[in-house]
Amino acid sequence: MLINHYSVFIPISLLDSVDRQFDYILRGCHCSARSLARNMAFEGSMKDRGEVRIHESLDELSTDLADYIAELSEVSVKEHGVFTVALSGGSLINLMRKLCDAPYNKTVDWSKWYIFWADERVVAKTHVDSNYKLAKDHLFSKLPIVPSHVYPINDSLTAEEAASDYKFVIRQLVRIRVINVSNISDCPKFDLILLGMGPDGHVASLFPNHSVLEEKNEWVTFITNSPKPPPERITFTLPVINSAANVVVVATGGGKAEAASMAIDDVGPECLGLPARMVQPGVGKLVWFLDNEAASKLKRFS
Template identity: 65%
Template sequence: MSNLSLTLARGSFRDLKKNFYFVKYSVGVQRISRSSIRLGPGTFGGWSSSSHSKSKGKSGRVIRERSMAMSTAGDSGGGGVQERGEFRVFENVDELSTSLADYVAELSEAAVKERGAFAVVLSGGSLISLLGKLTEAPYSKTVDWAEWHVFWVDERVVAKNHPDSNYKLAKDGLISKVPIIPGHVYSINDSLSAENAAEDYAFGLRQLVKTRIVDVAKITDCPKFDLILLGMGPDGHIASLFPNHPLINEKEEWVAFITDSPKPPPERITFTLPVINSAANVAVVVTGAGKAETLKKVFGEELPHGSLPAQMVSPIDGNLVWFADKEAASKVVGHS
């Protein structure tokens, strides 16, 4: 392990304001219990961790705010209607991207001041391009990139230079353009099978939790990431958790593997719902008219268990924010 000195984040992001629509929803929340954690051995290939001392913000001018209680069916696990989180709607993708950068930068600043590190989890797809503003001024100069620790919520089991690799996507679009320390980038060991890669990633993550580079959730004993950034597929999948797939019900493993993904490539590893819902902050970013119907369902009545994974995102002791452009939000009740 290497010992790296830590510096506090510099700069403030509270003055970087962009207009957004802000709609609050309340729906039932499903609690996920966790009786035990099974972690397999592994080499944690390519990972390095640092010893360090333990040491949110909202951006934009509110144009409209509305509160609604969404009726739900079934057991919410929390004794009734729970706060769903914030739903921010933007005129276009450019405004969304700027506000998303502001949001991430503020959380980074707060985490570094509080813990001495910012543990952030990325997704693939269009999310990386939407984070592109972070590579530009002022963020490129004011974010304390040296204290970022970057993870992936899911990864395709392919070579790191393969076009399907989420690591390659993030490296090309973000990581290579800002001064993140290479040893703070935690990619999978791409020489392993899907099962062994998942075990290896979980083993390495466990070591980082022990050193508190990644915090621990007191309620679940899962890793408590400072921020998990999610996209949502047209079918409502998040990470590599697909509708009605058995992995939706996984409660013991932190990292699971899949060899029959309905979306290619078939072999992947993924964080499970208990880990996602143990984060301090979760942001789900959705753009485009092609996802409007699915987003409408997410904020509608509770659907049968497992049929819409995005509806199951509900931090147990954290904050949830949805970022959507007007096209994606066009069918959400209460938007227009």
Template identity: 50%
Template sequence: MEKKDPEVRMFNCTEQLSTALAEYVIENSDAAVKERGAFSVVLSGGNLIHLLRKLTKPPYVRMVDWSKWHVFWAEENIVPKKHPDSFYRQAKEAFLSKVPIKSANIFSVTLGVSAEKAMEDYEFSIRQVVRNRTVEASLSSDCPRFDLILLVLGEDGHVASLYPDHPLLNEESQWVACVASEGKESVTLTLPVINSAANVGIMATGSDVAKSVSMALGNPLPSGSMPAQMVSPRDGNLVWFVDGMAASLLPGHNEGEGSATSDS
């Protein structure tokens, strides 16, 4: 299948981006619920939960069939259960506790155990929901086909916990892996899983990621040097959400434009 170019939506500020993101998530949720009766969404760390805040407020909070949501994580820091760096804790406090998602439908990474044990438990949980068809299986791989995976671009071009030039970028069989970076351990979904999703959104905000945005959306780079450029759903769609500061180094960038399509 021919590789599709990503769609790049540019916004003057994060407020506009947040509104568009809420509408994008609702659109994907509605489509999945209509087609299959369930919606699987994968969250990340960074400022994603802050960007999703509109979904917890009117009118958006009333536009979602929350009972059909099944929530997963693209990454999680291996920290104590109540540690502020836990992405599950951040999501629970700012998002999940404010919307009526069933607790049984939230599939977080186990904390308070070793990274290896957390990885194994999380992959087992995902395999169970694929087996019972809560999450579809990809037709082109043995991976889960999540309805929507939301990622955040890091300053070095990483997404989830997939870092530049890391051996994990070449992983082909595991769904979940452990990563040690800068003295921290985390659990992450692998590229085969991310690229099996029906829809992937990458958030890029702030001037710190401007260089990585221009590189990721530019000409192909040596494999592994820019993990975000390796996100390319084989049978799905990729949309970048980029605010004005993050887009500042893109060719022909004009602040305030609502959307554009990348030629990359």
């Protein structure tokens, strides 16, 4: 199959991907032909590093991301009655804001959403640095999400205490089967973990060369010396992230192009310790949402 003008050959092995992409168009996702071709071509060659979706604009990325999240929500609710989602903060929340618009605000079953944080700053919920505040202001206040289904950290505790408390909350929800358990570990299996990526390749509050990357036993841990302020944070560990059914990593802007290349391309063993590259779901699906600038140094499109 040949897409004219852009001359991207789509092998037989990508027919399923073609069906999915054209289904997005029929459902109203206005992706450009060039972006569509690039996404499909890249998807077939990224078995180890997941599926990569490259977008012409932030608006296009935001629409595709909303489509993807809504689709996962529908599947999860049909399969087991709930949709468990863990968020990070930063620009990711702004890119999710299309979920507040039609058709998603009416068609998504928001009553089945259970929301957690893959990482959080240990500050008051009203503080400008709070990931909870950011999500509440831009998402929760505009959607019919059940307030008791939202699980912020206990901001009255120290970082260490908050991490322990959050782990206890998650364990209780695993025990009553709100959150599934991974088949390959004893970790919780969230339906979706949404992550941003920093210019240094950090995800959640897992920073390069930090000892927390070696944590294998805890579900939630803490740091008191974050390279980015504020210094005290709690974060999911890599085993929990890699036990999720679906992981999405979003990166936009030229400042993240080098980290995206190191995380996605086969660029040598020196990149193996990059946190974003260590996101490798055991049996789940990993999808990267990039704009053109963040994808500009990927080998396949440079």
